[in-house]
Amino acid sequence: MIRAALAGQPNCGKSTIFNMLAGVNQHVANYPGVTVDKKTANLKYKGQSIELVDLPGTYSFSTYSLEEKVAKDFLIDSEIDVIINVVDSSCLRRSLLLTLQLLELGKPVIVVLNMMDIAEGRGLVVSDTRLQELINVRTVKTVGAKKLGKAELLDAVIAASKERITEPFRLNYGELEPYIKELGDQIDINAEVCQRWLAVKCLEGDQSVLERTGVSAETIKDLTRRIHAIHDLDIDQAIAGLRYDNAHILYHKVVDEKSVKQDTFTARIDRVLLNRWFAFPVLGLVIYLIYELAIVWGYKLTDYTWPFLAALKNKIISFLPSGAFVDVPLVTDFGIWMTNSVIALLNYVPIFFILFALIAILEDVGYMPRMAFILDRVFKRYGLHGQSTLPLVLGGAFVGGCAVPGIMATKGIADERARLATILTVPYMNCLAKVPFYTLLLGAFFKPEMALMMFFISTVTLFIALIVARLLTATVLVNRETAPFVMELPTYHLPTFKGVALRATQRVWVYVKKVVTVVMAVAVILFVLLQYPGVASEKMAQFRSRADVAMSAFAKKAGGTSYADAVDGPAKLGQLVNLYDDYKAHRMLAGSKEAVAALDQEFQQASPTLFALVRPDNPEAKKLNRELRRLSKTNKQLQMDIKNEKITNSFLGMIGRALEPVSQFCGFDWRINVAFLSSFAARESAVATLGSIYEQGKTDLTPEESMAQDGAYTPIHAASMLIFMILTPPCIATMVVVKMQANSYRWMLFAIGFPISLGIVVSALFFTLAVNFGWSGLELMRNFYIVTALLALALGIVKTKQSGWQASRTN
Amino acid sequence: MNECALKQPQQVMSLSELSKNQRAFIRACRATGPLKAKLINMGFVPGVEVMMVRSAPLKDPLEITIHNYLITLRRAEAALIEVDPV
Numbered sequence: 001m002i003r004a005a006l007a008g009q010p011n012c013g014k015s016t017i018f019n020m021l022a023g024v025n026q027h028v029a030n031y032p033g034v035t036v037d038k039k040t041a042n043l044k045y046k047g048q049s050i051e052l053v054d055l056p057g058t059y060s061f062s063t064y065s066l067e068e069k070v071a072k073d074f075l076i077d078s079e080i081d082v083i084i085n086v087v088d089s090s091c092l093r094r095s096l097l098l099t100l101q102l103l104e105l106g107k108p109v110i111v112v113l114n115m116m117d118i119a120e121g122r123g124l125v126v127s128d129t130r131l132q133e134l135i136n137v138r139t140v141k142t143v144g145a146k147k148l149g150k151a152e153l154l155d156a157v158i159a160a161s162k163e164r165i166t167e168p169f170r171l172n173y174g175e176l177e178p179y180i181k182e183l184g185d186q187i188d189i190n191a192e193v194c195q196r197w198l199a200v201k202c203l204e205g206d207q208s209v210l211e212r213t214g215v216s217a218e219t220i221k222d223l224t225r226r227i228h229a230i231h232d233l234d235i236d237q238a239i240a241g242l243r244y245d246n247a248h249i250l251y252h253k254v255v256d257e258k259s260v261k262q263d264t265f266t267a268r269i270d271r272v273l274l275n276r277w278f279a280f281p282v283l284g285l286v287i288y289l290i291y292e293l294a295i296v297w298g299y300k301l302t303d304y305t306w307p308f309l310a311a312l313k314n315k316i317i318s319f320l321p322s323g324a325f326v327d328v329p330l331v332t333d334f335g336i337w338m339t340n341s342v343i344a345l346l347n348y349v350p351i352f353f354i355l356f357a358l359i360a361i362l363e364d365v366g367y368m369p370r371m372a373f374i375l376d377r378v379f380k381r382y383g384l385h386g387q388s389t390l391p392l393v394l395g396g397a398f399v400g401g402c403a404v405p406g407i408m409a410t411k412g413i414a415d416e417r418a419r420l421a422t423i424l425t426v427p428y429m430n431c432l433a434k435v436p437f438y439t440l441l442l443g444a445f446f447k448p449e450m451a452l453m454m455f456f457i458s459t460v461t462l463f464i465a466l467i468v469a470r471l472l473t474a475t476v477l478v479n480r481e482t483a484p485f486v487m488e489l490p491t492y493h494l495p496t497f498k499g500v501a502l503r504a505t506q507r508v509w510v511y512v513k514k515v516v517t518v519v520m521a522v523a524v525i526l527f528v529l530l531q532y533p534g535v536a537s538e539k540m541a542q543f544r545s546r547a548d549v550a551m552s553a554f555a556k557k558a559g560g561t562s563y564a565d566a567v568d569g570p571a572k573l574g575q576l577v578n579l580y581d582d583y584k585a586h587r588m589l590a591g592s593k594e595a596v597a598a599l600d601q602e603f604q605q606a607s608p609t610l611f612a613l614v615r616p617d618n619p620e621a622k623k624l625n626r627e628l629r630r631l632s633k634t635n636k637q638l639q640m641d642i643k644n645e646k647i648t649n650s651f652l653g654m655i656g657r658a659l660e661p662v663s664q665f666c667g668f669d670w671r672i673n674v675a676f677l678s679s680f681a682a683r684e685s686a687v688a689t690l691g692s693i694y695e696q697g698k699t700d701l702t703p704e705e706s707m708a709q710d711g712a713y714t715p716i717h718a719a720s721m722l723i724f725m726i727l728t729p730p731c732i733a734t735m736v737v738v739k740m741q742a743n744s745y746r747w748m749l750f751a752i753g754f755p756i757s758l759g760i761v762v763s764a765l766f767f768t769l770a771v772n773f774g775w776s777g778l779e780l781m782r783n784f785y786i787v788t789a790l791l792a793l794a795l796g797i798v799k800t801k802q803s804g805w806q807a808s809r810t811n
Numbered sequence: 812m813n814e815c816a817l818k819q820p821q822q823v824m825s826l827s828e829l830s831k832n833q834r835a836f837i838r839a840c841r842a843t844g845p846l847k848a849k850l851i852n853m854g855f856v857p858g859v860e861v862m863m864v865r866s867a868p869l870k871d872p873l874e875i876t877i878h879n880y881l882i883t884l885r886r887a888e889a890a891l892i893e894v895d896p897v
Contacts, residue, residue, distance in 0.1 A: 059852040064845040094854055094878045237840070240851040244859070266881070270864075270874075279868040373883045377869040380885075386872075484846040484888050485872060486853055489881040 002050045002161040003079060007071065008086035009098055010057035011366070011490035013114040017086050017142065018054045019499050020150055028506050036070045037411075045154045053078075059094075061101055061201070065414070065483070073208055075105060076193055081161040084153070086112045089119035089126050090491070092255055096247040103135060106168030106194030108160040110138045112153060117143050118491070122264065125256040134253060135169065168194045173242055175231050179203060179223060187213045204239060266491040270370075279374045286367065287393050290358050294394075295401055295432065298351030305350050307589050309343050314585060322578045326544045326638065334527060341523035342516055345733060348402065351432075352511055355394060355405045357504035362390070364495030368412065369487050376485060381796045382466045383473025384425075385418035386485070392422070395429030397462055403427045403734040404511060407741050414487070417480035421473050423741050424751055425465040427734055428727065430458055437679075437725055445718040449778050453722075456785045461726060463792035468758075470795045476750075511737075518736045526678065529652040535645045543642055550634040557627045561620050566609045573631070579607055580614050580632050652677055665764035666724060667717040676728065715777025720767040723784055727759035824896060827873065827889035829863040835894035836860055842891040854878045855892060 008014040018026075022041030031038045039054035055074060056067035075083075085102050087095035102109050111131060119126055128139040138156045142149035173180055184199035189212065191198060201209035205220050227233055273282055320335040362368050372386025379388050388410075395406030406426040413419035438457055446453045535543075551573050558567050567576055583603055590596045603611050616622040647653050656673035663673050739748040762784075770780040829835055837859050840850055854877050855861075864874040864881065872885040 062848040062852055064848045091878070091880050094880065097854075236847060236851060237856065241856050244854070244856050270881075274865060274867070274874070276868045369883070373867050373872060373874065374869075376885070377867065377871045380871075481845075484842075484849050484884070486846075486849050486882065486884045486888060488853070489874060489883055491880075 002048060002081050002157060004050060004052055004082040004084055004157050004161075005075065005078070005080045006052060006054045006084045006086065007075075007098070007102060008055075008057060009059050009088070009095055011488060012057070012086050012088040012091075012095065013493075014054065014057060014086045016496065016499060017084075017112060017114060017153075018052065019496075019502060020142075021153070022052055024502065026502070026506070028510065031070050031074075036067055046158065048158055050154070050157060053080075058098070060098060061206075062204075069208060072206075076191065076209070076212065079192060080107060082157050083107050083109045084112060084157065085109055086114050089113045089116050090122055090124065092119070092124070092126060093247060093251040096250050097243055099135070099137075100169075100171060100243055100247060100250075103137070103169035104171060104194065104197045104200070106165055106197065108138075108163055108165060110140060110153070110156045110160055112149075113139055113141045115143070116141050123258040125258060127254055127256070130254045131250075134250060168196065170196070171242065171246055173200070173239065175233065176203065176227070176235070176238065179227060183215065183223075186215055186219075189213055200239070203235060205235075264491070266366075269492055270489075273367075273370060274373065283371060283374055286362075286371075287389075287397075290355075290362075290390075290393065291401070294351060294355040294358055295396075298354045299432070301350040301354070302347055306347060309346060310589060313339050313343050314582075314589075318582070322574070326540065326547050326642070327574075328639070330531075333531070337527050338520065338523055341519055345516060345519055346512070348404075349508060349512065351402065352405055353504055353508050355402075356507040357500050359390070359394075359405075359409055360500040360503040361495045363412075364493055364499060366490040366492045369489050372485075372487065373489065378796075379418075380485075382470045383418060383421050383477070384466075384469050385413050385415045385422070387413040387415075388418060388422040388469075391426050392429060392462070392465060395426035396431050397429055401429055401431060402433075403429065403431050403731075404737050407734065407737045408507065408511070410741055415481075415483040415485070417473055417477050417482045420477055420480060420742060420747065421469045423738055424472055424747070424754075425469045427738075427751065427755065428461055428465045428468060430461050430726075431731075431734075433731070434725060438722065441718045441722055445713075445715040445777060453778070453781060456781050457722065457726060460785050460788050463788045464727065466792045467788065467795060519732050522732045526652070529655075530647060530650045530678070532651060533649060535642060535649060539645055543638060543645075546634075547638055550631055554627050554631050558624055561624065563609070563613060563621070563624060567613075576610050576613065576628065577632050577635050579603070579610050580628055581635075583611075583614050647674060662760065665768060666760060667713075667720045667763075667767045668724070672721060676724070679728070679731070716767060716770045716775065716780050719770070719777040719780040719784075720763045722781065723763040723766060724759040727755050727762060823893050825890045826861065826863075826875070826892040826894050827886045829861075829875075829894065829896065831863055831865060834860060834862045834897040836897065838893040838895050840892050842888070846888060846891070850888075850892070853882055860897075861894065 006014055006018055018039060018041070022039075022043060025043065026039055026041045029038045029040075030036065036056050037054075041052045041054075043050050043052065053074070055071040058065070058068040058071045061068055061072045083102050083105070085099050087099060089095075099109070099111060113126060113128055113131075116126065128141060131137065132139050138160055140149050140153045140156050142153065180196065180199045180203060183202050184195055187195055187198055187202070189198075191212070198209055198213055202213060202215045202220060203223065205217070205224070210217060210220065224235055227235060272278055316339050317332075317336055320332045321329050322332065368387070368390065371389050374386070375389050376386030379385055391406045391409045391413075393401070393406075394409055395401045395403045403426050406429065407423050410419050410422045410426070413422060438454070442450045442453050551570055554573065555567070558564050567573055583599075586599055586603075587596065590599050600615060603614070612621050613624050613628055616625040652674055653670065656670035656677060659673045660668075660670050663669075668676075735748050735752060738751045739745060742748065742751075766780055766784050769775065769783075770777075775783065823838075824835070826835070826837075837855055837857050839857060840847060840855055842850055859877060862876040864876055866873050867883075870886075872883050873889055874881060874883050875889075876882075
């Protein structure tokens with residue numbers, strides 16, 4: 001097998017080449033221990049199997065950036081047969097810098113001259129034959145987007161894999177040569193790469209090479225001092241300067257600059273998009289479009305995908321043993337619970353797919369770094385980064401988003417401190433699933449002021465995010481590494497459909513795999529907490545007698561009819577009620593007349609006698625059907641009451657009650673605590689739990705009405721709940737992604753603990769103030785809004801003492 | 812930095828002080844640590860020609876041309892790069 005590594009600078013079109021070679025058989029994972037993407041693919045060509053590894057894009061192999069370290073470590077440690085170096089032909093001078101360093105490794109190198117069309121458009125004539133002669137490499141010309149040169153490239157890979165390099169490429173380091181030799185003599189390890197390269201890296205003080213070669217940092221420090229004293233040379237700049245000079249010479253021998261056009265296409269677009277007056281309107285439009293397409297349209301799309309999921313759910317549930325009235329088997333309860341938990345998350349897949357596709361398009365086009373360019377100054381004040389814009393928007397900077405794609409979009413932020421701060425603040429945005437909760441409370445307590453309250457809720461989140469970011473970066477994150485804001489603004493490219501679709505699918509798949517597995521695990525825990533210790537036996541006996549009364553009432557009516565035998569005894573009655581409910585559930589999903597007819601046919605065949613009662617066609621059956629409807633209603637009511645009794649008695653209910661001494665300061669009783677606790681599984685369940693707790697015995701009222709009439713709560717309770725919900729921690733899915741992106745369980749726990757504490761403190765504070773000063777619910781919310789907004793502005797005005805970047809710290 | 816240094820006759824110009832579309836050659840880079848490494852990686856080595864393209868709508872960061880491509884960096888970082896205007 002041939003193992004080929006794909007290396008190149010950022011924006012050189014490496015991904016396009018990788019997609020061209022690998023097609024759909026790509027595997028995306030993370031490099032061990034870090035969150036940098038590791039893409040691999042296995043392919044067959046002319047009877048040879050080739051393993052392709054796509055390295056992170058790097059300008060060079062310096063010590064500081066994570067991507068560069070990952071790429072370098074991989075090249076040092078792995079047995080690689082061929083290095084495929086993708087270069088941007090329109091930017092060859094800089095690209096050759098990496099090429100020279102790759103050559104020094106002592107492995108066969110293939111230089112892929114990509115984007116030849118752009119180079120030609122700029123009046124640059126690149127001579128590939130000159131390049132082959134001068135540095136002894138194979139070259140392939142490709143235009144990645146148009147699939148040119150795939151066969152040539154694979155042929156070159158096979159040819160290059162057969163050769164062994166006896167004398168590696170050498171760059172003359174001039175005055176530094178004796179020191180390189182001195183270091184080289186000290187290195188005695190069996191490395192995959194050329195020894196001289198290791199010596200040069202040691203001289204540069206490269207941490208990972210020093211560790212591998214056993215050369216001590218002291219030796220290097222000593223050497224650096226000596227060199228500085230004798231030659232007055234700064235090693236970093238001297239080595240970089242030499243490499244640049246060589247790349248420069250090579251460039252002029254290889255490239256013929258016919259007429260370098262200054263006014264390129266990109267410059268013309270930038271003149272509008274980065275213009276002082278147009279930049280913000282255009283940025284606003286782009287953000288609005290992403291929001292509209294992904295969140296609004298995506299949500300509409302789920303209306304079409306939901307029936308499929310619902311059908312799947314019905315299918316799964318139909319395999320479970322059925323139960324009715326008091327006796328529902330545990331396995332059925334469990335099965336329904338698990339199915340509901342997973343399906344609720346799968347429902348978001350269309351939204352994610354659109355979002356990820358749009359992000360991929362923005363990345364490919366080259367607008368992302370420009371967003372950072374426009375907004376960096378605002379975000380910098382709060383310890384964030386220009387690149388925090390998109391994650392915050394996706395998280396729901398407007399009325400609704402989702403923290404999961406938001407946090408996943410933080411991957412590209414170069415500044416570690418700003419990246420963590422962004423990860424930890426995105427969950428404060430208004431996620432879509434919080435919206436039903438808001439509407440429930442607003443509908444119950446703030447009907448006339450609904451619009452104003454919604455405005456407070458949807459805009460206060462951004463202020464909170466900025467305050468939290470500033471707090472975190474000034475405290476727990478203060479020692480985190482920050483990176484200089486030095487970014488390339490790439491030339492604009494048209495994205496390819498295949499590349500975008502591939503990336504979106506891959507990211508959705510990663511989400512589904514990671515999130516669904518963890519959500520299932522947590523759903524099991526929640527199920528146990530809600531199910532046990534269960535309903536007391538005397539309570540259960542009461543439920544049982546209610547069921548018996550209802551059943552005997554039905555039996556009395558049925559007695560003497562021609563159906564009496566078919567519905568004789570609780571088992572048969574249970575079957576009948578389930579058939580009735582099952583039919584109703586399917587009937588809801590059947591849209592057309594034909595579908596209904598087919599459904600009838602199916603049920604008719606499955607249970608001919610009982611179905612006559614479900615869909616009656618004679619007066620006798622019709623009469624019983626009315627009774628059946630009543631029986632089904634009693635059954636549902638019983639199930640609901642049992643469920644509530646279970647929740648009241650459950651461990652979660654106990655926890656809810658145990659929290660009352662603390663939560664009473666916020667105005668929350670145990671029922672609200674349980675609702676918040678269950679909302680960790682998924683935000684939607686807060687509404688479901690609240691709804692089911694309040695629905696007791698008043699089924700004809702909406703949850704809003706029953707909450708308002710309950711009397712236990714006032715609008716200030718509701719406002720306090722709203723504040724807590726605004727600040728509450730992420731749902732499980734978000735926590736999983738926080739773990740994935742921050743790569744640490746500690747940050748995940750912090751991401752849970754900090755918002756809860758903050759939520760309790762802030763809502764307790766405002767609730768107490770409201771009680772003491774007699775504020776209304778609206779006044780409470782308004783005051784909270786004013787305080788938050790002023791605090792955010794004040795923090796923005798106070799200048800940070802930190803410079804834009806900070807050196808990394810080591811012990 | 813002390814006051815006297817600023818008042819000396821041959822003032823050193825920094826990259827952040829270039830006006831729009833002004834060209835210059837890099838003289839030296841006063842940055843250290845990761846910033847220095849990053850700048851060197853992106854091609855900020857002595858003798859290279861740079862051009863100021865524009866500043867962001869909020870005045871910071873800056874956009875410049877170097878080695879035929881576009882780079883954005885903050886004013887604070889650009890201030891550490893000494894240049895000789897053309």
